[in-house]
Amino acid sequence: MKKNILGILGLFIFIFIFTAYYSEPFLSAYNMQNLIKWSSLYAIMGIGVAFVIITGGIDLSIGSVIGLVASLMALAIKKGWDPNFAVVMLLGLSLGIGLIHGLLITKVKLQPFVVTLCGLLVYRGISRWMTDNQTMQYPGTDKLDSLFSGKVLMGSFGLPAPLFFLIVVAILAAIFLNRTIWGRYLFALGNNEDGARYSGIETDRLKIVAYVICSFLAGLSGLLFAYELDSVQPAQTGEFYELYAIAAAVLGGCSLRGGQGTILGVIIAAAVIRLLRNSINLLGISTHLEYAIIGMVILCGVAADEIIKRVMARRRTAQVTTARK
Amino acid sequence: MDAQPSLLKVTAIGKQFPGVQALHNVDLTLNRGEVLSLVGENGAGKSTMMKILAGVHTPDAGTIELDGKPIRANSVREAQAHGIALIHQELNLAGNLDIAANIFLGNEPHKAGFIDRKDIHAQASKHLKRVGLAFPTDTLVADLTIGHQQLVEIAKALSVDARIIIMDEPTSSLAQKETENLFKVVNDLRSQGISIIYISHRLGEVIELSDRVSVLRDGENAGELAREEISHDAMVKLMVGRDLSQFYQRNATEPGEVVIEANRLRTSAHPNRELSFSVRQGEIVGIAGLVGAGRTELLQTLFGITPAVGGTLKLDGNKILPRRPLEAIIAGIALAPEDRKQHGLVSEMSVRENSSLPRLRVDQKAGMIDFSAETNVANEAVEKMDIKTPHLEQVIQYLSGGNQQKVVLGKWLAMNPRLLLLDEPTRGIDVGSKQEIYKLMEELAASGVAILFVSSEMEEVLGMADRVLVMHEGAITGELDRNQLSEETIMQLATDNKAAA
Ligand SMILES: Nc1ncnc2c1ncn2[C@@H]1O[C@H](COP(=O)(O)OP(=O)(O)OP(=O)(O)O)[C@@H](O)[C@H]1O
Numbered sequence: 021m022k023k024n025i026l027g028i029l030g031l032f033i034f035i036f037i038f039t040a041y042y043s044e045p046f047l048s049a050y051n052m053q054n055l056i057k058w059s060s061l062y063a064i065m066g067i068g069v070a071f072v073i074i075t076g077g078i079d080l081s082i083g084s085v086i087g088l089v090a091s092l093m094a095l096a097i098k099k100g101w102d103p104n105f106a107v108v109m110l111l112g113l114s115l116g117i118g119l120i121h122g123l124l125i126t127k128v129k130l131q132p133f134v135v136t137l138c139g140l141l142v143y144r145g146i147s148r149w150m151t152d153n154q155t156m157q158y159p160g161t162d163k164l165d166s167l168f169s170g171k172v173l174m175g176s177f178g179l180p181a182p183l184f185f186l187i188v189v190a191i192l193a194a195i196f197l198n199r200t201i202w203g204r205y206l207f208a209l210g211n212n213e214d215g216a217r218y219s220g221i222e223t224d225r226l227k228i229v230a231y232v233i234c235s236f237l238a239g240l241s242g243l244l245f246a247y248e249l250d251s252v253q254p255a256q257t258g259e260f261y262e263l264y265a266i267a268a269a270v271l272g273g274c275s276l277r278g279g280q281g282t283i284l285g286v287i288i289a290a291a292v293i294r295l296l297r298n299s300i301n302l303l304g305i306s307t308h309l310e311y312a313i314i315g316m317v318i319l320c321g322v323a324a325d326e327i328i329k330r331v332m333a334r335r336r337t338a339q340v341t342t343a344r345k
Numbered sequence: 346m347d348a349q350p351s352l353l354k355v356t357a358i359g360k361q362f363p364g365v366q367a368l369h370n371v372d373l374t375l376n377r378g379e380v381l382s383l384v385g386e387n388g389a390g391k392s393t394m395m396k397i398l399a400g401v402h403t404p405d406a407g408t409i410e411l412d413g414k415p416i417r418a419n420s421v422r423e424a425q426a427h428g429i430a431l432i433h434q435e436l437n438l439a440g441n442l443d444i445a446a447n448i449f450l451g452n453e454p455h456k457a458g459f460i461d462r463k464d465i466h467a468q469a470s471k472h473l474k475r476v477g478l479a480f481p482t483d484t485l486v487a488d489l490t491i492g493h494q495q496l497v498e499i500a501k502a503l504s505v506d507a508r509i510i511i512m513d514e515p516t517s518s519l520a521q522k523e524t525e526n527l528f529k530v531v532n533d534l535r536s537q538g539i540s541i542i543y544i545s546h547r548l549g550e551v552i553e554l555s556d557r558v559s560v561l562r563d564g565e566n567a568g569e570l571a572r573e574e575i576s577h578d579a580m581v582k583l584m585v586g587r588d589l590s591q592f593y594q595r596n597a598t599e600p601g602e603v604v605i606e607a608n609r610l611r612t613s614a615h616p617n618r619e620l621s622f623s624v625r626q627g628e629i630v631g632i633a634g635l636v637g638a639g640r641t642e643l644l645q646t647l648f649g650i651t652p653a654v655g656g657t658l659k660l661d662g663n664k665i666l667p668r669r670p671l672e673a674i675i676a677g678i679a680l681a682p683e684d685r686k687q688h689g690l691v692s693e694m695s696v697r698e699n700s701s702l703p704r705l706r707v708d709q710k711a712g713m714i715d716f717s718a719e720t721n722v723a724n725e726a727v728e729k730m731d732i733k734t735p736h737l738e739q740v741i742q743y744l745s746g747g748n749q750q751k752v753v754l755g756k757w758l759a760m761n762p763r764l765l766l767l768d769e770p771t772r773g774i775d776v777g778s779k780q781e782i783y784k785l786m787e788e789l790a791a792s793g794v795a796i797l798f799v800s801s802e803m804e805e806v807l808g809m810a811d812r813v814l815v816m817h818e819g820a821i822t823g824e825l826d827r828n829q830l831s832e833e834t835i836m837q838l839a840t841d842n843k844a845a846a
């Protein structure tokens with residue numbers, strides 16, 4: 021399952037150098053720390069949805085799960101719950117949400133789009149209802165604070181906590197996908213579900229696992245976002261994030277047809293998306309154009325990827341031809 | 346006859362795929378109103394040559410002349426405009442549309458952009474008549490049998506005024522009746538002056554149908570046979586470059602213990618039929634019957650795809666009732682399914698990944714893939730099955746049809762099954778490889794494996810089975826020992842003609 025991530029890496033480097041050249045503050049420690057932090061958060065969501073996309077499914081509920089977890093965490097603290105306990109409960113809740121998605125999709129045979137679209141509405145509604153739609157503050161809970169939004173200093177440069185979460189998640193995800201039999205099964209079923217089943221792969225179980233992983237990582241991101249933002253708006257926190265996650269996965273080489281994708285690609289793509297927002301701000305381009313620019317870049321990126329793939333295939337043919345002569 | 350130039354003249358065609366020279370310097374001619382058969386081993390380049398004619402692939406070298414004028418077809422549409430239509434190995438109809446819509450898909454007669462419904466149905470029924478189909482043109486294609494779908498494909502070709510119709514292994518999934526029907530249509534078309542290029546591994550059909558046979562071997566011309574020279578042996582000799590005995594004859598050995606025993610088993614496809622039978626160690630049991638007799642469903646039930654709705658099943662004396670394939674596999678059952686594209690393969694994965702798929706679980710180290718074991722498994726499959734692939738990393742969909750089937754068989758051999766279920770094991774497999782597969786079945790049986798195979802090819806059933814179960818409408822209508830086997834008795838049981846049997 022080798023995938024060409026050179027294209028997306030090239031895109032990242034290009035935008036990076038371009039922005040660095042035209043904007044003084046871009047390379048400042050503060051900006052870099054922020055960029056790393058937000059890229060990591062996006063990448064964690066993106067990795068989650070990549071699992072689901074590899075099975076040929078989709079998860080539209082990510083943003084709402086993030087909002088729900090962030091809101092409930094704030095509510096729990098406000099009600100005086102033990103924050104550690106709340107964290108465990110909320111991560112458990114996200115696992116449960118993923119499980120329900122998976123069961124509805126595999127056992128009731130509903131379409132992933134429909135199930136998770138309803139999830140998007142339901143979880144957002146519950147967040148607003150349970151918090152009375154009030155903006156909630158995160159009072160300091162020092163230990164969790166430093167776990168979720170602390171910094172590890174390297175000299176004067178502070179590496180943000182989400183980066184470390186990302187590193188752990190990415191390594192585990194990459195090992196799972198590329199080294200374990202279940203990762204291979206996931207690709208196989210994304211490609212041909214019947215064929216996988218006929219080979220003795222428990223396709224339903226694996227699909228459920230994919231949705232559980234996705235919702236769990238969304239829940240984890242919810243906690244990270246909440247502590248990062250210091251306040252939560254139940255109606256808004258996490259809104260549209262599923263689209264960023266899906267965009268990162270697709271730009272990073274996952275095919276919505278299923279059966280394809282790499283973790284490294286998703287991480288770089290998440291960074292590209294954050295980097296774009298950052299550049300737009302710093303270069304003084306109208307922020308009203310932000311969505312349009314991000315959309316165009318993703319479109320071009322995916323198109324370029326497709327073209328590169330074709331050219332490579334042709335070149336391989338040519339090499340064989342010359343080798344024979 | 347040679348006064349006018351041939352309809353189609355192909356000269357020195359070459360085609361290269363990554364790692365494979367699929368065609369090299371191939372010539373081909375086709376006359377008006379002629380049935381030309383193209384035969385050759387798996388991977389010989391037959392499908393590739395036809396895809397070039399039909400505009401799916403562009404050749405790297407060579408020329409194609411139609412009516413003496415050079416043409417270049419860079420797309421299927423251009424080829425159609427020249428009157429060349431290809432009916433693929435796998436049919437390409439939209440099941441959710443009706444017959445008329447399928448016939449005119451992409452070529453809808455319209456008035457200012459609006460589809461003219463009346464016209465479409467009138468014209469469609471005209472084309473349907475030419476292929477002898479009497480269905481209303483608003484029948485959904487999904488409701489037709491494969492044989493009828495194929496005729497719709499032919500009607501579709503006629504609708505674009507095809508002068509050359511290419512059929513790539515059209516009969517491989519047809520029942521006897523449907524095959525006969527197709528032949529009738531082919532003969533009609535020939536008498537109307539339409540030329541047909543016909544590809545098949547069933548040499549009997551080739552003999553019956555062809556005016557001329559052209560043979561490919563390893564991507565090159567291996568020879569040509571005129572009408573009076575066509576014979577089984579002559580074709581085989583050109584295909585494989587040596588003589589092969591006509592039919593494989595099995596040397597049965599004394600069977601051992603009972604491996605699988607079904608007692609009043611009921612499948613979900615035919616829940617009111619009770620099936621009882623057993624297969625012993627070292628035994629090769631064939632299941633004969635017409636398409637739709639419930640043979641595939643029986644194998645799928647044994648393999649846990651569609652769990653049984655009643656009855657009992659014993660493997661080595663232990664009760665089992667597989668509800669999922671994994672349970673069957675763990676118990677020692679393997680199934681090489683009939684539809685390899687849909688069920689047998691993961692088409693975007695490599696030869697290595699496909700041939701190791703069931704085996705991964707066995708060789709795992711705490712969930713981790715054992716990559717060296719995997720490579721061994723794949724290498725062994727390629728070697729044992731003589732799979733033609735440039736390397737293990739080749740994506741399976743780029744292998745020829747027959748070589749894909751060999752990968753499917755190879756991946757199950759790696760599991761050392763106790764009971765091997767084979768559904769049409771030699772579909773799309775060339776004569777040479779067929780014999781290798783028969784030999785393999787025999788070796789497996791000799792090593793104590795119980796084999797249960799479904800086949801629609803009478804020769805195969807007669808040649809390979811120690812015992813035959815004949816099925817009709819979901820029920821086993823007869824069980825024949827080797828010495829009772831004959832084509833007539835099987836056919837009578839298969840059509841449930843009890844009086845005669
Ligand atoms: N798209 C492709 N990419 C790479 N290799 C290909 C492709 N199509 C065919 N090949 C290779 O070209 C060779 C000829 O294949 P082709 O399908 O023409 O064989 P065939 O004669 O039709 O065999 P069969 O009887 O098994 O269907 C094979 O080695 C096959 O692997």
Ligand SMILES: [Mg+2]
Binds near residue numbers: 391393513745746747
């Ligand atoms: Mg072929």
